[in-house]
Amino acid sequence: MILKCCIIDDEPLAIELLESYVKRTPFLQLEASFNSAVQAVERVAQGDIDLIFLDIQMPELDGMEFSRMIEGRSRIVFTTAFGQYAVDSYKVNAIDYLLKPISYADFLKASQKALQWFELSEGNSTAGTPVPTPAQSPYIFVKSDYKLKQIPLDKILYIEGLKDYVKIYLEGEPHPILSLLSLKSLEEMLPEGQFIRVHRSFIVQGSKIKMIDRNRIVFGKEYIPISDTYKESFAEFIARHSPIAGKPQS
Numbered sequence: 001m002i003l004k005c006c007i008i009d010d011e012p013l014a015i016e017l018l019e020s021y022v023k024r025t026p027f028l029q030l031e032a033s034f035n036s037a038v039q040a041v042e043r044v045a046q047g048d049i050d051l052i053f054l055d056i057q058m059p060e061l062d063g064m065e066f067s068r069m070i071e072g073r074s075r076i077v078f079t080t081a082f083g084q085y086a087v088d089s090y091k092v093n094a095i096d097y098l099l100k101p102i103s104y105a106d107f108l109k110a111s112q113k114a115l116q117w118f119e120l121s122e123g124n125s126t127a128g129t130p131v132p133t134p135a136q137s138p139y140i141f142v143k144s145d146y147k148l149k150q151i152p153l154d155k156i157l158y159i160e161g162l163k164d165y166v167k168i169y170l171e172g173e174p175h176p177i178l179s180l181l182s183l184k185s186l187e188e189m190l191p192e193g194q195f196i197r198v199h200r201s202f203i204v205q206g207s208k209i210k211m212i213d214r215n216r217i218v219f220g221k222e223y224i225p226i227s228d229t230y231k232e233s234f235a236e237f238i239a240r241h242s243p244i245a246g247k248p249q250s
Contacts, residue, residue: 009055037066056080116180158204
């Protein structure tokens with residue numbers, strides 16, 4: 001997928017830097033650059049711009065006001081030197097919020113987040129949700145860094161749900177796999193009885209539990225909380241796999 005984008009900033013050097021970043025990013029296509037939001041209104045209104053890299057503090061029409069005028073498919077990555085606007089950026093459904101000076105690494109992460117958002121919004125089943133697999137399948141597929149990755153179920157230690165993402169922690173891997181999907185949608189793909197929800201933000205693989213310490217599951221140096229909501233179902237899970245029926249230590 002190629003995202004059509006434009007840049008709106010009243011600083012020529014900022015535009016030049018972002019243009020160079022766009023050219024280095026294979027899934028971005030620069031349609032236009034503007035040094036004021038007023039100049040960009042007519043072009044963005046055409047409805048074919050996917051992603052807007054938008055400064056906030058500009059004369060005549062600032063970026064926050066401009067963002068409230070946008071309709072249709074266009075999404076925004078704010079680019080600004082002022083951190084106090086971060087909260088407001090979420091009120092207008094911005095994809096991301098980058099503070100100047102902007103590194104290419106941060107620019108790329110924001111662009112990848114936008115790419116995954118558009119792939120999901122267009123209903124690409126392989127873009128961010130697990131590819132359905134037959135019952136008892138030993139693996140699932142998820143989209144990560146705009147690549148489709150196969151994950152063996154028996155390697156999963158636990159899964160952490162964030163706001164729009166999940167982190168999948170695998171045995172023997174130093175870093176989790178990050179994917180743009182909900183914890184609920186992933187839970188529906190996991191074999192019943194093999195994985196158990198222990199917290200609104202965590203699912204664990206039962207066979208990987210080695211230690212429970214004061215209502216926390218221990219994975220190395222990480223402690224996964226067992227919330228009150230799931231404490232009873234978790235106690236039942238432990239009882240089914242223990243000669244001594246009872247609740248986990250509290």
